[in-house]
Amino acid sequence: MNRSQVRLRPFPIKAKLGTLVVVSVFITTGLLIVALRTDTELRFITVFSVIATLLITQFVAHGLASPLAEMTTVARAISHGDYTRRVSGSDRGDELGSLAEMINRMADDLEAQDHHRKELVANVSHELRTPIAALRAVLENVVDGVSEADPETMRTALKQTERLGRLVETLLDLSRLDHGVVPLRARRFEVWPYLSGVLKEAQLTGAAVARRNLVSNSGSHSRTDVHLHLDVSPPELAGYADAERLHQVVANLIDNAVKHSPPHGRVTxxxxxxxxxxxxxxxxxDEGPGIPRSEWHRVFERFNRGASPKAHGPGSDGGTGLGLAIARWAVDLHGGRIRVAESARGCRIHITLPGRAPQVDLT
Structure with missing residues (x-):
């Protein structure tokens, strides 16, 4: 056995206290024996015995009180919302080490829950902002007389309103995240009409936002020069997924691809x-500058906007860095996989969805 592998097991607290009593008795007895053999006065023996016992007690008490004081400090910080603090000495092996390990584990769980809550709020806010902005653009154009309240315009507004309703309804389901399971309302659907509707909605939304920005002379611009192309083979292809979750995935990927496309580019x-x-x-x-291979493992992280702002197309506003993170979250719920794939030009995001999506435990 290597010397590095030899590790003495620390004494438990009860053993330490018992050892303190035994050592104190031995010291007192030894001093009494010395006093009897050397004719030393009893008062000196008593003083020496008390001093020695206090020193040993102070040493042992410091070893017990110091970790408790640190645990109190960390617990107070956790109670005030600071989940980054940890207790040292969790590898002591005694009762205090076990208590430190449990406090650290509790802090890890609370930090993970707090991170998940913030991520959830950011993702939901991002999802709500898109249909609200599109609906506002359509209504402002109608009010300002830029466009007529024709059936096509009203259908666009209705679709965004319905999407808002669905998103608000999902907020009620998000409480189930606390129980570790997110429900998936998976169903069988025809791929061509479904994706065709997603692309058409993206085109109408982009056009409406562009008209609003033109009227308001906004500094930001929406891309209307990018051509969206749909390729489904075979045409009667059917899939099995949660329609709303899949809409989140495809809509965010299209939005990201359009932003990074060159003028008059093509998104397929x-x-x-x-x-x-x-x-x-x-x-x-898309046909944009693509993503460097060194960034492939980071593109689906939250708030990641790419290595260089030059990678954005002329209509890019920089984004929030949440679109691809939301796409990965929705694909993970299906038990699928999303990744950056090899491409001779531009960026190619590949998604694989299983035939029957299981409920995924997020704990």
């Missing part, structure tokens, strides 16, 4: 059958 959405029954493979590809 492809759908193919997967290897399993009713499984689906979807790709969204």
């Amino acid at each position: 959405v492809r759908a193919r059958a997967g290897t399993q029954p009713e499984s689906l493979e979807i790709e969204v590809q």
Whole structure:
């Protein structure tokens, strides 16, 4: 056995207190024996015995009180919302070490829950902002007389209102996240009409936002020069997924691809059958500058906006860095996979959805 592997097991607190009593008795007895053999006065023996016992007691008490004081400080910080503090000495092996380990574990859980809560609020806020902005753009154009309240315009407003309603309804389901399960309302659907509707909604929303910015002379611009192309093979392809969650994925990927496309570029959405029954493979590809391979592992992180602002197209506003993170979250709920794929030009995001999406435990 190596010397580095030899580790003495620390004494438990009861053993330490018992050792303190035994040592104190031995010291007192030893001093009494010395006093009897050397004719030393008893008062000196008593003083020496008391001093020695106090020193040993102070040493042992410091070893017990110091970790407790640190635990009190950390517990107070946690109670005030600081979940980054940790207690040292969790590897002591005694009762205090076990208590320190439990406090650290509790702090880890609370920090994870707080991080998840903030991420959830950011993701929901991001999702709510898009239909609200589009609906406001459509209504402002109608009020300002820029566009007529024709059936097509009203259908656009209605779709955004319905999407808002669905998003608000999902807020009620988010409480189930505390129990570790997010419900998926998966169903079988025809891929072509579904994706065609998502692309059409993206085109109408972009046009409405562009008209609003033109009237208001806003400094930001919405891309209307990018062509959206849908490629589904075979045309009767069917899939099995949660329609609202999948809408989050495709809409965010299209929005991201449009922002990074060159002038008069092309964004292609492809759908193919997967290897399993009713499984689906979807790709969204643009003709922009692409993503450096060194950034592939970071593109789905929250608030990641790319290595360089030059990668954004002329209509890019920089974004919030949440779109791809939301896409990964929704794909993970389906038990699928989303990744950056090889591409000769631009960026290609590949999604794989299983035929039957299980409920995913997030704990």
